[in-house]
Amino acid sequence: MKGNSALSSVAQKLVIGISGLLLCGFVAAHLAGNLLLYITDGNYKAFNEYAKNLHDFALLPVIEIGLLVLFLVHIVLTLWMQLQSSKARPEGYAVRKSKQGRGAVAAQNIMHLSGLVVLAFILLHLADLRFGLRFNEDGLSPAQTVLQVLRDPVSAMFYTIGPLLLGYHLFHGFQSSFQSLGLGGERFMRIVKIVGAVFAVVVAVGFASLPVWVTLLRK
Numbered sequence: 518m519k520g521n522s523a524l525s526s527v528a529q530k531l532v533i534g535i536s537g538l539l540l541c542g543f544v545a546a547h548l549a550g551n552l553l554l555y556i557t558d559g560n561y562k563a564f565n566e567y568a569k570n571l572h573d574f575a576l577l578p579v580i581e582i583g584l585l586v587l588f589l590v591h592i593v594l595t596l597w598m599q600l601q602s603s604k605a606r607p608e609g610y611a612v613r614k615s616k617q618g619r620g621a622v623a624a625q626n627i628m629h630l631s632g633l634v635v636l637a638f639i640l641l642h643l644a645d646l647r648f649g650l651r652f653n654e655d656g657l658s659p660a661q662t663v664l665q666v667l668r669d670p671v672s673a674m675f676y677t678i679g680p681l682l683l684g685y686h687l688f689h690g691f692q693s694s695f696q697s698l699g700l701g702g703e704r705f706m707r708i709v710k711i712v713g714a715v716f717a718v719v720v721a722v723g724f725a726s727l728p729v730w731v732t733l734l735r736k
């Protein structure tokens with residue numbers, strides 16, 4: 518019985534890791550698309566063409582459903598594992614008592630908290646830019662719509678804090694995904710750590726730079 522639950526917790530970690538890595542792929546592609554906003558020539562022609570091609574892509578609904586499933590699996594499994602580990606009290610207590618254990622528990626708590634704030638940001642972001650619930654002026658190009666959202670001071674704050682926390686989440690999440698997959702040795706993990714750190718910084722700075730740029734330079 519105990520063996521079974523250990524196995525399923527390994528399997529759950531594996532699924533969290535794989536879904537996290539696939540989400541990293543989406544984040545990288547999404548960042549590359551959004552950075553086209555910096556090419557302002559021809560009234561943001563590059564970004565508008567990218568957005569148009571994306572909307573015209575026949576498989577977009579399939580990708581969107583896939584993304585939703587990935588996000589749900591990643592979040593629900595993480596929360597489920599958290600619930601399970603807090604239920605296993607005596608063991609958890611012993612871990613919390615040691616200095617190293619306290620550090621690990623604190624890091625895990627910060628991961629969950631940053632994940633939840635990132636989730637709140639994504640929900641606001643989808644309401645704004647996917648469903649147009651707050652900003653839905655007719656006749657704007659995709660670039661003008663994004664700029665309109667980023668010009669709003671409250672949105673600018675969320676669009677800065679959200680990506681910075683996403684960066685923090687990736688900083689820890691990227692390497693722990695590989696740990697869950699159990700790939701490679703010490704040297705491989707050192708490289709994964711460096712790649713993860715660079716990726717986290719690029720994602721955080723790349724996304725967060727857009728609201729800062731719009732607020733400071735493109736008023």
Ligand code: HEM
Pocket residue numbers: 544547551581584639642643646647663676679680683724725727728
């Ligand atoms: C400055 C930062 C960002 C900008 C300007 C931005 C821009 C956009 C735009 C314009 C769309 C709508 C695409 C469409 O019309 O269907 C979108 C969708 C989306 N964004 Fe962002 N985004 C930003 C940051 C992020 C971050 C950090 C995440 C976190 C993972 C994220 C996740 C998503 C998701 C999940 C969708 C829905 C994808 C879809 O349904 O096709 N975005 N974003």
